[in-house]
Amino acid sequence: MTDNATPKTDWLLEVNNLSCGYGDGSVVKDISFALSHGDIGCLLGPSGCGKSTILRALAGFLPIYGGEICLQSHTISLPGRTLAPEKRKIGMVFQDYALFPHMTVADNVGFGLRNERGPDKRTKVMELLKLVHLQDLADSYPHELSGGQQQRVALARALAPEPTLILLDEPFSNLDADLRRRLSLDVRDILKTLGISAILVTHDQQEAFAMCDQVAVLRDGEIQQWDVPFNLYHEPANRFVASFVGQGGFIPGTVLGPDTIQSELGVIRGNRAYKWQNGTLVDVLIRPDDIVYDPESGLKPRVVEKTFAGTSTLYRFRMSEETEFETLFRSHLDFHLGEAVPIRVEADHLIAFERT
Ligand code: ADP
Numbered sequence: 001m002t003d004n005a006t007p008k009t010d011w012l013l014e015v016n017n018l019s020c021g022y023g024d025g026s027v028v029k030d031i032s033f034a035l036s037h038g039d040i041g042c043l044l045g046p047s048g049c050g051k052s053t054i055l056r057a058l059a060g061f062l063p064i065y066g067g068e069i070c071l072q073s074h075t076i077s078l079p080g081r082t083l084a085p086e087k088r089k090i091g092m093v094f095q096d097y098a099l100f101p102h103m104t105v106a107d108n109v110g111f112g113l114r115n116e117r118g119p120d121k122r123t124k125v126m127e128l129l130k131l132v133h134l135q136d137l138a139d140s141y142p143h144e145l146s147g148g149q150q151q152r153v154a155l156a157r158a159l160a161p162e163p164t165l166i167l168l169d170e171p172f173s174n175l176d177a178d179l180r181r182r183l184s185l186d187v188r189d190i191l192k193t194l195g196i197s198a199i200l201v202t203h204d205q206q207e208a209f210a211m212c213d214q215v216a217v218l219r220d221g222e223i224q225q226w227d228v229p230f231n232l233y234h235e236p237a238n239r240f241v242a243s244f245v246g247q248g249g250f251i252p253g254t255v256l257g258p259d260t261i262q263s264e265l266g267v268i269r270g271n272r273a274y275k276w277q278n279g280t281l282v283d284v285l286i287r288p289d290d291i292v293y294d295p296e297s298g299l300k301p302r303v304v305e306k307t308f309a310g311t312s313t314l315y316r317f318r319m320s321e322e323t324e325f326e327t328l329f330r331s332h333l334d335f336h337l338g339e340a341v342p343i344r345v346e347a348d349h350l351i352a353f354e355r356t
């Protein structure tokens with residue numbers, strides 16, 4: 001099916017109106033996105049929303065019900081036509097590493113080079129191990145390695161056949177927070193150095209933001225927004241994205257003008273014009289970084305919750321029954337529960353949704 005296809009676009013990967021699932025039920029419903037050469041994309045969403053199912057369809061393990069998947073302008077999946085996984089030039093890395101326990105690190109990586117033999121193969125394996133900083137552990141066995149090291153081996157093995165695209169399914173979930181952060185940045189560097197595109201599946205928004213160029217936020221098998229991290233945070237397309245991505249909550253407001261909303265935190269003015277009529281009731285998104293401490297301010301909500309986090313403290317403030325919100329202050333700004341604290345809203349990005 002890859003023969004004689006005429007190139008359509010410059011995209012590396014195009015997913016058009018994809019639907020797929022198991023048995024009779026569709027899990028993934030009519031999703032579309034496209035990834036540029038060299039970019040790292042992300043499927044971000046709560047557990048069970050269909051992320052791994054999409055990866056299985058991309059890898060060719062799952063036939064699709066509707067739409068199409070194109071890789072380098074060749075159609076690799078259509079309803080009733082699925083190019084076999086081994087013919088796709090797609091590599092996979094899983095959460096549980098899936099290394100061969102009875103093989104050394106070098107042999108695990110060499111497994112990706114089944115068709116090559118001799119000194120050339122060894123040279124290539126050592127190059128890959130150097131890339132993932134494991135050249136000294138070539139002759140060790142997986143059980144002698146830490147989780148992070150095992151995942152580096154899995155990555156080297158997936159990179160060995162020089163795939164066009166790498167799929168990573170929650171690859172850092174079994175690692176502790178610190179290592180997860182370091183390894184995700186390392187993996188990003190490695191992929192960028194090689195110019196290899198990837199799709200990362202994760203439910204961790206910080207990981208998605210740190211590692212990926214484009215992120216799809218998924219809910220119940222549907223893409224809510226496909227965008228760069230900055231826009232997902234500052235220009236969420238709907239309430240779900242606003243709540244799932246980043247911290248924050250909603251306070252009630254009333255529209256005064258296209259970019260102006262009256263709330264109990266005063267008049268909030270933003271950088272985008274809405275089309276609502278004046279007087280429309282809305283919910284305004286308040287992020288912890290939208291609130292600043294201002295001793296001159298007459299607005300004095302009370303502290304109802306306080307979570308110390310080292311360099312910063314997360315406060316929950318109450319202005320009234322309806323208006324509660326969170327703020328992140330540097331931890332030297334130390335207030336006690338019940339204290340009235342002068343604050344001011346400083347939000348460049350005004351995000352609001354009509355009250356339903
Ligand atoms: P995620 O990776 O986002 O956590 P999955 O893609 O694994 O979600 O699962 C999406 C939905 O598909 C879930 O409701 C799950 O129960 C269902 N599902 C996953 N794998 C199978 C399977 N092999 N057979 C039937 N249903 C499945």
Ligand code: MG
Binds near residue numbers: 051052053
């Ligand atoms: Mg999954």
